[in-house]
Amino acid sequence: MLRSPSSRTNRLSRPILIAALGCVSLLGSAAAGQLRYAEDQAPAIVNPLFTTSMAETRVSELLFQALYADDHTLASVPQLAESGELSTDRLHMTVRLRDNVTWQDGTPFTAKDVVYTVRAMKDPATASTEAGRARFISDCREVGTHAVQFDFVRAELRPEDKLTFKILPASALQTLPVKRTDSFRKNPIGTGPWSLVKFNDDNSVSFAANAGYRGSDGLDDVGISQITLKEVADKNYQAKLLLYESIDALVRVLPRDLAMLQANRKVELYPYQTNSWWYAGFNLARAPFSDPKVRQAITEMLDVPNMLAPIGTGDLITGPYVPSSPFYNHETKPWPHDPNAASALLLSAGYQRDPDGWYKAGRKLSITVSAHRALESAQEVTINLQSQLQGQGIDVTIDFLDEAAWRQQVWTDRNYDVVLSQWTFDRNEDIREQFHSTGSRNLMGLKDVEVDRLLDVARDASDPLARKTALRATHQRIHDDLPMVFLWTLDSYAALSTKVKAVSVHPFAFFTWASEWQMQ
Amino acid sequence: MILFLTTILFLGCRTAPPPPPDPLDASWIATVVREPERFATTLEGNGGREAWQAFHRSDWLNVQGTLAGSAVSVPEHRARAELALLERLLSRAQGDALLALAQGWAKHSPDQPVPKWLIACAQRVAELRSDAPAAERWRAQAVAAGIVFDETNPNPFVIDRMAEMDLDGVRVGAGTIGENAAMGSFWDPTLPAALEQRYTQVASPALGVGLPVDLFGPIVEAALGTRPDTDDVEACRAFTVGIDTRLDAWSARLNETASPDGKALLQDLQLVQVGRSRTLSALAVDAVEHHRNSCAAFYAEQALDQASSRQISPVNTPTVFAVLAVANVETGHVREALDALSPLRGAFPESIGVIETIGDLAVQQGLERTGLSREN
Amino acid sequence: MSPAAAGAATPSARVGIAALARNYSGRLAGWGLAWLGAVVLAQVLVAFAPGDAIDTLPDPALREQLSAEWGLGTPVYLRVFRGTAGVLAGDLGSSWTVQPGAPVGDAVVGAMCASLPVLGAAWALAVGVGAAARGRKGARIARAMSAVPVVLLALCVPGGVNALAWKGMAEGWWTRPAFFALPVEGGAVRDLLLVGVLGLGSAAMAEVAARLAEADARLEEAGFLLAARAHGADERALRRLRWRHRVVPLVEAAQAVFTPLVGGLVVVERLFARPGAGDLLWRAVELRDVPLATGVVVALTGTTVVVGASLDLLRRAWDPRLRMGA
Incomplete structure (x- = not known):
């Protein structure tokens, strides 16, 4: 029986289709030795003097080096420095530099570069975001081609812990002050293991191994020949891309993606030691939040475990430290979830309960909660918070703000009722700027003489037990003052493809030890 | 021609030889899934369901009952052995940290004299570790600091007063703070070692073989292949990947052929996850006891359920957290060691x-360092 | 035709062209004013959005220096005036925060080159499909298709394509296709999807179909089709006649739907993570980069004006009644 043309066509169409798709199938995954990682936003400027985002910090880690850097135990070890000698009065330090280092353009690295960098950081006209890191240096000068002398404002016990800012090439930048718009930002030159190749049209950035790189440990070869930064604005999508093998590294995993990534045998999770916690902060300068009874009432209306449950696993906290911190005061009891007691507090604060809410002097108690749009899972948390408080008769409006509006409204104008936000600290967990009355990051406006005293004692303590005791007392005191409702700390992980070997991840800068990584 | 074709057909239709038996089929997981009745009998006949449930969820303190009991069941014995191991690891972690604290005092706090209790504790820990030269150095310092144990200042260390103490009460009540007129109060570094000794005394050394001994324990070693014996994390990773690959395939086959009761046990008790975790935990313990700390930390991290890594559970045993703590302290990751121990604090x-x-x-x-912080 | 008759035709044609020019110059002026208004409005809106460009930088020490450099301390009306004057003089300045120091002109030209093909293709698709869907039934179908918001489509389509590709890889139908892992992996497939979502998912297609359906209804009511049939015109001739009368409503519809497509472009470029003028405008507004935002608005509204003016001219050239100002 002759087959009809249509059935012949049908029989042929499937293999043709598959063959056609096979022709279309190009390998979308990486070439060997290439690492691709995702960032929410590609860096606008690649110049360590003007770092404004964590993405830029991580890129700086790939391209630049410092006099000293963290080793795997987070102790400071020489990187561009060869050795350092501290004077007996601890006011001066002579640092000998390595003489086998060159910039990516072949120019030798010398003391001139160090001196230039310090002067650029300290020059007010540069307006460097890193200026604060050089504040402890009063002067810096060359004492040889490969030696620099630092003079300090105060006696420093371990100045190498502070000489961790990135060094820039004097020959490439040449003049002072340095401008943000200098072309260096698009053609940076460093001494690090990688160099920037180009900014691509699709907002990705390509890096290649620096042939002239000289490791401080004597290891000059890096195991990854190319790195690509891919911009993926949607955080929810980044984990999927790791599963799809479109990227090889995810700097931070959302808590809800943990189970999915853990189950995948091609992905490995690396826990971060980060000290970060969420809070709902009150504007202490604004009524009615200046009244401690009102703050306590609002706090006792909240069922915090219920707010945490939908967004991931973590620990509830009672103060400004994570529970594993040596400064966490485990004797501090959390504020109870007690709506009846909360109602009693509001009554004692002069409020009356009407069918539609709480009133005082004719004004209804209502709150605007401001949250940063970039805060992961903020939407779920604020909706939960809103429904809990509205169930208790308090009107809640949510206001999501982008970066500019957040800075303006919350930080500059202090125009907010309650903010939902998160602080992340490095291993030193220094909360002074957040809670001392003179602190530059004291957003809530806390002014407690006792807290100030305890923070001063902790800062000046040379006995670890004395510091621990002072900061635990601070924890209790701040808890009692209630400038903010301390919410929780979340588990934090990085995720990398199993093709990446010998991985260790720096908790703050991520790529500090990337020169040791190997790509299968 | 027909004969030829028939011969070909005959040869082609012969059944293939059976595959060699998978060593995993001899594991306790396979036994439980394939013989649910035997599993139930084992539970009832060896300590009772409650004891085994507590053992399964790593709640070892509630398996053991009283230390002084003479008729002690298999799960209780096993729990005490686990507790002895746990205390040994905790003792090691605390001793390492204490010695490092004492040795680093002059460097970090040159303006402060070394506290007397720290000198005395360092000396006692060095003695316990049979490090005679270090013990002697610290003894000399103790003498110079005027620390003397006599009738007026009795020895505060619990390990030296074990015979007279109810360790359960001490542990539960105080966590223990040693007290001594000359030294003030301090965290006694000999308590975990004292508890280890007590648990070791009451754990039975010879439990025999069989399902009660293997149940909820590591998977049979013969099934896993040769473990790496160097402190090479990549080798350990490759070994772990091999374990996981085999377990994934084998557990899928097991689930397919299991009866409804077997499937329910497999899922409800997370048998494969528990077996995997206990196996990796054993590897971690072996590594840390041979001072292969990088591998120990790796195996311990792999053993944890990352989706709920802060809780003790059937998968997250106290031992794993303790191994992580030891490995992190000994590799200088002190702050990470605190994260690892945090889940143990309550229990x-x-x-x-x-x-x-x-x-x-x-x-x-961190005394001389200033900190960085950022929003979000 | 006799020479006298031919000569008699010329004065009326001259009058038609003169009327067209007179009418059109007024329209052109209107377009120009609308463009200028958009440029001013864009600057005003960004200036009054909460926060300034300086607020996207973390260090308060930068505030004074950059405020002076960017003129953020001056009154808004003065900033807008200077900005608009700069645009009219051809100086778009340089970017503040998105690509610090980069000339706005270069950034905008690059972005427009990336976006215009996509925008044009989506527009052509919307108009073409809308025209094909004319008729009451077609218009209803087009409206139903356009009911799904563009945003949802832009979110779901890449996910759906990825899921299919993932399944195909798992089943062994193909190795990793180049279009996989949208929208990060770019290329022709992403662009085609973007064009499809924008062209078919926006209300443009429904608008075109509805307008043509309306025009057809008016055409039937006008009665001259009946007259043409009565005079012996065949179906082919009647079809030609219908299409001749559809050109103007089609051009009007195309003109009307272009501007909303530009708005849709901003959304889909952002959701498809495709660099272009829409994505650049989004970033510029997010980071309060006033020169860059103004530059993109100049380019996009300028394109709208050119397209609108051109279609207007085409419409008038086609329909003599419009030339006469009717």
């Missing part, structure tokens, strides 16, 4: 002393 009051000592070390290492 094991003696861990509070360990946590406090390691915490003191972390604070000491």
Whole structure:
């Protein structure tokens, strides 16, 4: 029986289709030795003097080096420095530099570069975001081609812990002050293991191994020949891309993606030691939040475990430290979830309960909660918070703000009722700027003489037990003052493809030890 | 022609030889899934369901009952053995941290004299570790500091007063703080070692073989292949990947052929996850006891359920957290060691002393540093 | 035709062209004013959005220096005036925060080159499909298709394509296709999807179909089709006649739907993570980069004006009644 043309066509169409798709199938995954990682936003400027985002910090880690850097135990070890000698009065330090280092353009690295960098950081006209890191240096000068002398404002016990800012090439930048718009930002030159190749049209950035790189440990070869930064604005999508093998590294995993990534045998999770916690902060300068009874009432209306449950696993906290911190005061009891007691507090604060809410002097108690749009899972948390408080008769409006509006409204104008936000600290967990009355990051406006005293004692303590005791007392005191409702700390992980070997991840800068990584 | 074709057909239709038996089929997981009745009988006949349930969820303190009991069941014995191991690891972590704290004092706090209790504790820990030269150095310092144990200042260390003490009460009540007129109060670094000794005394050395001994334990070693014996994390990773690949395939086959009761047990008790975790935990313990700390930390991290890594559970045993703590302290990751111990704080009051000592070390290492912070 | 008759035709044609020019110059002026208004409005809106460009930088020490450099301390009306004057003089300045120091002109030209093909293709698709869907039934179908918001489509389509590709890889139908892992992996497939979502998912297609359906209804009511049939015109001739009368409503519809497509472009470029003028405008507004935002608005509204003016001219050239100002 002759087959009809249509059935012949049908029989042929499937293999043709598959063959056609096979022709279309190009390998979308990486070439060997290439690492691709995702960032929410590609860096606008690649110049360590003007770092404004964590993405830029991580890129700086790939391209630049410092006099000293963290080793795997987070102790400071020489990187561009060869050795350092501290004077007996601890006011001066002579640092000998390595003489086998060159910039990516072949120019030798010398003391001139160090001196230039310090002067650029300290020059007010540069307006460097890193200026604060050089504040402890009063002067810096060359004492040889490969030696620099630092003079300090105060006696420093371990100045190498502070000489961790990135060094820039004097020959490439040449003049002072340095401008943000200098072309260096698009053609940076460093001494690090990688160099920037180009900014691509699709907002990705390509890096290649620096042939002239000289490791401080004597290891000059890096195991990854190319790195690509891919911009993926949607955080929810980044984990999927790791599963799809479109990227090889995810700097931070959302808590809800943990189970999915853990189950995948091609992905490995690396826990971060980060000290970060969420809070709902009150504007202490604004009524009615200046009244401690009102703050306590609002706090006792909240069922915090219920707010945490939908967004991931973590620990509830009672103060400004994570529970594993040596400064966490485990004797501090959390504020109870007690709506009846909360109602009693509001009554004692002069409020009356009407069918539609709480009133005082004719004004209804209502709150605007401001949250940063970039805060992961903020939407779920604020909706939960809103429904809990509205169930208790308090009107809640949510206001999501982008970066500019957040800075303006919350930080500059202090125009907010309650903010939902998160602080992340490095291993030193220094909360002074957040809670001392003179602190530059004291957003809530806390002014407690006792807290100030305890923070001063902790800062000046040379006995670890004395510091621990002072900061635990601070924890209790701040808890009692209630400038903010301390919410929780979340588990934090990085995720990398199993093709990446010998991985260790720096908790703050991520790529500090990337020169040791190997790509299968 | 027909004969030829028939011969070909005959040869082609012969059944293939059966595949060699998978060593995993001899594991306790396979036994439980394939013989649910035998599993039930084992539970009832060896200590009872409750004891085994507590053992399964790593709640070892509630398996053991009383230490002085003479008729002790298999799960209780096994729990005590686990507890002895746990205390040994905690003792090691606390001792390491305390010695590092004492040795680093002059460097980090040159303006402060070394506290008397720290000198005395360092000396006692060195003695316990049979490190005679170090013990002698610390003894000389103790003498110079005027620390003398006599009738007026009795020896505060619990390990030296074990015979007269109810360790359960001490552990639960205080976590223990030693007290001595000359030294003030301090976290006694000998408490975990004292508890280890007590648990070792009451754990039976010879439990025999069989399902009660293997149940909820590591998977049979013959099934896993040769483990790496160097401190090479990549080799350990490759070994772990091999284990996981085999387990994934084998558990899928097991699930397909299991009866409804077997499937229910497999899922409800997370048998494969528990077996995997206990296996990796055993590998981690072996590595840390041979001072292969990088591998120990790796195996311990792999053993944890990352989706709920802060809780003790059937998958997250206290041992895993303790191994992580030891490995992190000994590789200088002191702050990470505190993260690892945090889940033990509630269930094991003696861990509070360990946590406090390691915490003191972390604070000491950060004394001269200023901190960075960022929003979000 | 006799020479006298031919000569008699010329004055009326001259009058038609003169009327067209007179009418059109007024329209052109209107377009120009609308463009200028958009440029001013864009600057005003960004200036009054909460926060300034300086607020996207973390260090308060920068505030004074950059405020002076960017003129953020001056009154808004003065900033807008200077900005608009700069645009009219051809100086778009340089970017503040998105690509610090980069000339706005270069950034905008690059972005427009990336976006215009996509925008044009989506527009052509919307108009073409809308025209094909004319008729009451077609218009209803087009409206139903356009009911799904563009945003949802832009979110779901890449996910759906990825899921299919993932399944195909798992089943062994193909190795990793180049279009996989949208929208990060770019290329022709992503662009085609973007064009499809924008062209078919926006209300443009429904608008075109509805307008043509309306025009057809008016055409039937006008009665001259009946007259043409009565005079012996065949179906082919009647079809030609219908299409001749559809050109103007089609051009009007195309003109009307272009501007909303530009708005849709901003959304889909952002959701498809495709660099272009829409994505650049989004970033510029997010980071309060006033020169860059103004530059993109100049380019996009300028394109709208050119397209609108051109279609207007085409419409008038086609329909003599419009030339006469009717």
